[in-house]
Amino acid sequence: MTAKLQLIGLKKKLRGRQVLDGVDLDVAPGKSIVIIGGSGQGKSVTLKCTLGLMKPDSGQVLVDGAEITKMPVEIRARVMRKFGMLFQGAALFDSLSVWENIAFRLIYADNVPRKDARERAIETMRKVRLSPDFADVRPIELSGGMQKRAGLARAIIAKPDILFFDEPTTGLDPITADAINDLIVEMVKELDCAAVSITHDMPSARKISDEIAMLHDGKIVWRGPTSTLDSSGNAMVDQFVAGRADGPIQAVV
């Protein structure tokens, strides 16, 4: 079976620092993988290179076997239809109402009539358990957790093949975070899509993943099924999971 998404030897240098130093990763259809790693180890850059928001210096990103980093922008926009992304701060457009945010892709990229788009937006809001009463308010009036729900609704409305999550639980209280985790698991299962998340929230990582990969110094240093996380035999993973300051990884303060 070919991988849904495959990263091969991704390298990226930013401000003279080798942030990604040959990242290899593959994600099978319907599987959820979580990339863990400390701050500044290249998690966000990996995600940005994969999404085409940043151009890697070398290496390949394959989606369904097609290399996308060198595609012209117009063609890549088509590949983007397979993607859904939930940004860390939800990144909702504050000049549009909540339903217009959720239906953004339908209205502006797929030319769906506004009336139909609104219906689908409200249907999706129900799915992420966001009351349709909020359809016409501005995103700024929503709480952090509700903004995440709206961002998730926007990511899933066009039924993507691959969902990306950038620290989905950051800035949320533990109960809301857990509700978002449940929602992620549920949506990934319902859409039967692959999922790639980055986080350093370990309870969240355990809950939403089938597999965990650890990124350190721009490379994947360990990867395995979530159930084997505690018996990885990798000193760096052990240190990260236990959250100890002493170990092979030096804390960057």
Added chain:
Amino acid sequence: MIGLTAVFIGAALALNIYVGGARFNAESFVPNIVVLGITRELGPVLAGLMLAGRVSAGIAAEIGTMRVTEQIDAMTTLSTDPFKFLIAPRVLAAVLTLPVLVAVADIIGVMGGYLVAVNSLDFNGATYLRNTFNFLETQDVVLGLTKAAVFGFIIAVMGAYQGYNSSGGALGVGRATTNAVVGAIVLILAVNYLITAFFVE
């Protein structure tokens, strides 16, 4: 705001030309020089500079904030080209509206000169207006409005460019805004000279 600027500049211009013209008995040229100075030069440049402060800064701050809050990245992942969605409409709007604003500013500026000339310099109102319109040529207006359209382009593009390439949170957005205004002002003045030189030849 542009109307206020124009009326005061027109009035001051009339006074200065009157004083300067009196030195070689050319006071009667006030209407001609006021209308020429305003349509060819002061109308577009002043409107351009004021809008560089207002519009360029506004666009840079708005797009810059969208950049640092990942809204622009989000737009890309939603298969929408941020250039087409955010930048092109703003540039188009500025290119179309600035000439209109400048045309209005020109009229108000000439009015300012007229008011001073008639009320405190003892010009005859009808003669003043006749001299103004007889002297004005189509090419003066075309030059002024061409400048206005180009300045509109500069203002929107500078704001969008600085905003789009901003990074680093509130500090970065502040820097982008400053750079947009300063860049737009300098470019407007330089391009103003180039366009004038081109038209004079």
